[in-house]
Amino acid sequence: MVSPPAISFEKLNKYYGKFHVLKDIDLEVAKGERIVICGPSGSGKSTLIRCINRLETHQSGRLIVDQCEMNNTPSTVRRIRDRVGMCFQHFNLYPHLTALENCTLSLIYTRKMPPKEAKQRAMEYLARVRMDGFAQKYPSQLSGGQQQRVAIARSLCIQPEVMLFDEPTSALDPESISEVLDVMADLAIGGMTMICVTHEMGFARKVADRVVFMDAGEIVEIADPETFFTSPSHERSARFLQQIINH
Amino acid sequence: MFDLYLDYIDRWSHGLWLTASMSTLSVLIGFLVALPIGFVRSRAKGPLAWLAIAYVNLFRGMPLLVLMFLVYYGFGQFSSELRAMGLWWFFRDAYFCGMLALILNTSAYQAEIIRGSLNTISTSVIETNAALNLTRWTAFRRVLLPIAFAKALPPLGNEYILMVKATSLLAIITVFDLMGEARTIFSETLDLGVYYVAAIHYLVLVLAIEWTLRRVEARFKWMA
Structure with missing residues (x-):
């Protein structure tokens, strides 16, 4: 029997007023899976993971966290937040x-x-x-x-089922970055379901099961890290990788 | 001038005690009154918020002296009604009326201080409360309140010092605070030096409060 996914997005859409931040997001994260989300700033990465513990609300589509569908009911939100940990x-x-x-x-x-x-x-x-x-x-x-x-x-x-990381190392100096990444890698070894928004490509390569590349509110590409870094299948992801490597 | 102090030392001590205790008590009670009002001002919308705005505007928009007169002499006009309600013991006493006026006045100012400090709490704190699934009460009691209080401490201290000096108006409604005692001593001695002695008392009292506040603020060492 296949265990149900830890998180699944189905045709999820989000708007800030007229601005379409998340467009038809479809994504399933299995239990114990490590996902890295990357993409240019403003692409909706953070917004996407912030939907998972309701720091952001979505307007259409479904979001199921640990077999519990997210809705406006406070008890549902509490129940889901009880199982989701987040680092800012x-x-x-x-x-x-x-x-x-x-x-x-x-x-x-x-x-x-x-x-x-x-x-x-x-x-x-x-x-x-x-x-x-x-x-x-x-x-x-x-x-x-x-x-x-x-x-x-x-x-x-709180012993969460899922850990969310919203650019956990972006505000750190290089030395601190590695100490935080080490802790995160330990967590991954322990089997924690993790979704990380990060620009640390070395970490993504080493730890991630899949890399999700987003641009302009869409998921452009989902691939295992080896494929993503060596032969990205989209022109936009290739361009993004080029820019990151050049620096 | 030293004689003016030593000859009337009992009265000065009594006045100092009244001034210190009445200002301290009114600031403390005023804080408890201001807390919900400031919270409503900062967070709520609708009728409750209008009520809070009305309260603040009413008591901030009125000179403290006028407020004291209204409470002490104004309510005195309704002595028979107040007697019937069993409240006359309160409103016939200048001390209680003075306290009430001080509390109404300072709570309006403190509510605004609390509103301001609650408003400066960043949204990231609110988000963290949500992510950690804190209940509304826990978030308020354990997070928002302590952070807001630490931020509000300097302006609250300022308000305390202002209140110490504002209590001198109590003398006009016949309370024997420092200023009240000074007035009676002057009426007996007709020596203007009396007011120097009063001024020094106020100065020392304010310096003592200032010293205490600084020590309290130092305890909030986590405020980087």
Whole structure:
């Protein structure tokens, strides 16, 4: 028996007013699959993954996350958000909470976990991103890479079915980039379903099962990384790769 | 001038106590009143928001002295009705009336401070609350409120200091705060030096508050 997909988009469309941001998106992500989404800025990559936990709403088509169809019902949105973890470009740690408190907040207050247990779980995941030594630090006392690793731990604490990464390394210096990518690669080895919007082509090549290339709100090409990087089948993806390699 | 202080030290101490306690209490109670109003001003639309705007405009648009007169002398006109309602004990007392006027005034200003600081919280914080599935209450109590409070602290401190000095108007509705005591001591001594002593009291009080505020602000070290 084939297990149902973790996420599936069916003819999904989204508009900002008259502007058509996402055009007839069809995409299925299997459980445990690692997807990298790339494409020029403004192509709708971030918007696409932000639909998955309802940070953006779509106007038509269907979106099914972990066998639950996304709609406007608050309970559905809650149910889906409960299974989806997300990391942002600018980490978005709460500045007034320590690394540990950032991780335990939603465990204690949304999931009603006893504080002791929440703390234990948070320390476990902080250790996995090698940040357990910084549990009592505030975000302002951490480097960008460290903050992003805490943010990853915070998302992992809820033990999500799917992890979304929205350009997790775009705001980092080169040294921090590799420490964050290492953590993400570890996650991939652990079998986490991951969707990453990123420009890190090395990471895509090494970790991704499939690469999705988007341009102007459309999925132009979906291919395994080897094919995508060596012989892209569309002129637009070839041009994009050319530009990235030239820099 | 030193004699003016030492000879009347009991009265000065009493006045200082009243000024300090009334301004502190009114700012604290005013904060609790301002919190929901500021929140509504920042987030809500419709009738509730209009009510909040009306409250702020009414009490910010009226001089504190006028407000004190309205509460103390104005309500006094309805003494029989107030007696019937069992509220006369409150409105016949200059201390309570003064407190009420101070609270109405400062809560209007503080509501605007809270609204402003809530409005500066970036959308990325709101999105993070959503992504982490926080309930509305948790998001408000554990995230928005502490961040907004830290941002509001400097202007709130400013409001506190303004209130300390605004309490001197209480003397006019017969409260024996610092200024009230100064007036009676002056009427007995006819020495204008009395007001220097009063001024020094205010100055020291404000400096003490300023020192405390700085220490409180330092505790928010996470505000990078």
